[in-house]
Amino acid sequence: MSTRLSKGGRLIDRTAAMEFSFNGKRMRGFRGDTLAAALLANDQMLVGRSFKYHRPRGIVASGAEEPNALVNMGAGGRFEPNQRTTTTELFDGLAATSQNHFPSLDFDVGVVNNYAARFLPAGFYYKTFMHPRPFWKHVFEPIVRQSAGLGKAPKERDEDRYEQAYAFCDLLVVGGGIAGLQAALIAGAAGARVILLEQTPHWGGRAPVDGDVIDGAPAEAWIDATLEALGKMENVTLKARTMAFGSYDHGYVLAEERVADHTPGDGRPKKRLWRIRAAKVLSAQGAIERPLSFAGNDIPGVMLASAVRDYVVNWAVSPGDRTVVVTNNDDAYRTVLALKGAGLEVAAVVDARAQVTGALPAQARAMGIRIETGRGVVKVKGGKRVTGVCIGLQAGEGAVLDEIACDAVAMSGGWSPVVHLWSHCGGKLHWDRRHHMFRPDPARPPITHDGSPMVIPAGAANGALSAAEALSDAAEQGVAAVKALGLKGRTTPLGKADPVEEAAMEPVWIMPQGAGPKLKMKMWLDYQNDVKVSDVQLAAREGYTSVEHTKRYTTLGMATDQGKLSNINGLAVLADALHEDIPAVGTTTFRPPYTPVTIGALAGESRGEIFQPLRRSPMHEWHEAQGAYMEPVGLWRRPYCYPRAGETHEQAVHREILNTRAKVGMLDASTLGKIVVRGPDAGRFLDMLYTNVMSTLPVGKCRYGLMCNEQGFLSDDGVVVRLAEDTWLCHTTSGGADRIHGWMEDWLQCEWWDWQVFTANVTEQYAQIAVAGPDARKVLEKLGGMDVSKEALPFMTFVEGHLGGLPARVHRISFSGELSYEIAVPASHGLALWQALIAAGADYGVMPYGTEAMHIMRAEKGFIMIGDETDGTVIPQDLGLDWAISKKKADFLGKRGQERSFLASPDRWKLVGFETLDGSVIEDGAYVPEEGVNGNGQRNVQGRVTSTYYSPTLKKGIAMGLLKNGPARMDEVVEFTRMSGGTTKARVVNPVFLDPKGEKQDV
């Protein structure tokens, strides 16, 4: 059984006891524990069930690489699935539950999959669920979805908050182990701006646990001194609990800081995403120990040898009284020494190597430890926890020579450098034949903007596994980084570790090497996704020769741990099955994130009220106070209508229209784009941008214009006013303001850079209010200050002056067909003008109207709307706007496009009006079908509706639409499709339903 030792534990504070619960069971731990350490201290070895076979699983590792011990944390708005117990700091009141079991962790019915394992091999889903096809959606998919995934998605809104932050540095050092500290010290002393990140709360990495001696003293002394020295450097920033999870082009690195993960509810952000721009990145991420592939290597109690000594030394947790150490290298003997040092029993060391000669084994021998050389574990005994191991010849096929009772197994298959940040942005690896591992190939680094290496690996991450090598490599790489930054290094006292003589490891990918199928079906490679040696071999037999394909076929390395423990073992097994060299098979692609990142951290502040920028007009609050129903228009929210008590939106819209047509209405048109264009070449410029002529527009006048793209398609429209001899003001659609301004600048900066034109987007400078209706003039006259009579201010002109004491520009333009004024005032007077108009209009029955009333009123007048009548495939000629296309101009944007045969064809769909025979409203998006089918077997069509409304003015359905040769087919009756089936008959009519001569607006 696992338990807490009475002494030791360098990271725990025994005076600070903490209570927590696991599956409702109350447990105790100490401040400084990880959840995994605390669980083991409470003899909770079984922590979860595996993904596919629901096998009992325990804690394997002690860090970010943990595949098994994932739990649900918290509840309600703080519920989080798949939390790694090995990186979760214990806090008082922590509540965790295990995952992927039913009905309970100890008794799980899903475990029948385990007994059916021979029927669930690699590719099972692909093979089984393909046929019959319809079964996928209704039978297979629901089953697979039910069984997929470990944790459950949170159901409630996240109670915590998150944020992001930007940081900049010369050198980003990732990893606060001894290599990272050494490199940071060098760069810091050289004056570089350094950020040093460490994913755990502690500095120094493995060195203190491994008993490394630096400068003649235990590593901790050097670590403390180095931290103190770094702390004094103003140019060095240290960040613990911050995991760099991805490196990207140009020295961009993302990191997740666990700010209040361990202090939930204290008001701080739970996590913070750091977006770091570094000139160079020094990756001192360390290395991860590899498991060994022997039968039963997933039974709770089988752990990585390094994790066993971490638990003993860091948290005073004994994984068991009697441990068997299984290894192919000398490093695992450090675990033997640690266990013995804590007064625990090491039943035996099973060493796959025939010759065991290093200094560390010699120490173990001197302690009288039984060392079985040339042996391997044939299988582990036990179900929910280890009870013993059967050992045999590593060179054999699995004949059991001996059985050793034990309650823990510490395994070590060698180490793999963490090469993720090196590889994310393109760094290549090469195979180290001494340590049998992939390490960064210095000849093929990831390259930054100037062609120089972007990531500099150091220490264990660079393959320098021992403390002595790591410190000397970090010194070398640190100096190289300083040089690469163009700085001069200053002499700094550097740490030197005592070298420990270690004999070569022996590559062991299967234990024993001649094991048969029965054993191989119990040798786990990927614990989390339940991928075994037999699965990879099956994939190879079935023709999956690429490691990338094998990964996807078997799901090796595709779980939340991304194969930190399994990838190298898996591809070694694949290489063996393919009779290839390991480097010839290669690795799968390393992609960010290194470990899973909370989606909240990626979203940062973007949630709730500030999820997205919401654009508000100066009158926005007034509209909301009136209970306006708002609709999104780009990022703006505009009043759709202003429903009164008991009114439906439709009723409100109809009331607003009838009131405007009979009396007077007001529209907040502030969102309209407004771009000032000025310069000696401004007229020429606008003549190119608009299809009609703007250079001839007299000062003081307004003209409607169309803009096309180079293809000839209609892109935007609006009223242009000429403010002065060399100055125009272009109104654009609400959604088009920024785009059209960018379009103008694009042409001015890239194509016509020698034209003397300046533009300025003044959209937000002005609040704009349309006052429309027969009584509109009276309302303005009541405000006073300006002559707005027909004579002084005729249709399609404007005047500047003061209206009701406010500085205003008043345009006589109309989108409703009524007598209409559009009044622009500086935005900070917008609300004042709006309220003044409401007050002045009270006697005349003024009502505000929303965008829907505006849409219907313009449709009654046959005015087109960009985005309704246009969709990027429509040219002005299609809409009967030939009058707005200059025949005289030599050129304008779109002219040449419109001359192409398809656009110039007389056979195009063209704008007409439609009136249903029964007065009903044609459905939105309805088509006019034609006889026959096209090449895809779809019904042919000859037209479609583009705008369709009930007109309260005309008391019938009206519509505009595009119809093949439409204008030539007046009075013809066509049929529109209906969603419910059948068709609606409609007569082709003039699209201008109301006041075709425009008399109402010109009064």
Place this chain on the structure above:
Amino acid sequence: MSDLSAKPVSALGGASFDGFAKVREIGPLGMITLRAKPGTKGLDQAVKAAVGTGLPAVRRMEWSGPADTGRGCGWMSPDEFLLILPYAEVSTALAALEQALKGEHALAVDVSDARAVFRIEGEKAGQVLAKLCPADIDRLEPGELRRTRVAQVAGAFWAGEGGYTLVSFRSVAGYVMGLLSHSAMAGSELG
């Protein structure tokens, strides 16, 4: 078009938030976008007449008097300057520009009302911006005008006495205030 008889209203009516830094919406502040190529005849005199400063260098601001309290001119692009002055003086300044640049190719427009202006104050005010803007706040040069992104919208800021002044578009003032308040919440200091 400004008028002394009517009182202009800023986008948020002077909203404020107290966290580890203090955030205030200020304004309205007078602002003029001046587009002209350096070397345009009379440009230096025009800017001098309008706000009393010389032309700023690339990414810099010139102030007549202390930053934030006086009149200033900032570099926005190779042919665009931002003139800052009291709101009530915009008309006079526009007229002065017009006069000094008569016959030259230039464009000066009032953008005072198109903007929202915020002050972020306190010892750690820079951290509020560091959470929202991909700008190296610690290496901000004295007198630098930093055009940048504030989370999802455009913005610009400069350092002044005791903090920073941030300018955004008026329509997104509420969003920017929300961002600044969220980022300034007590307990979320960056260190």
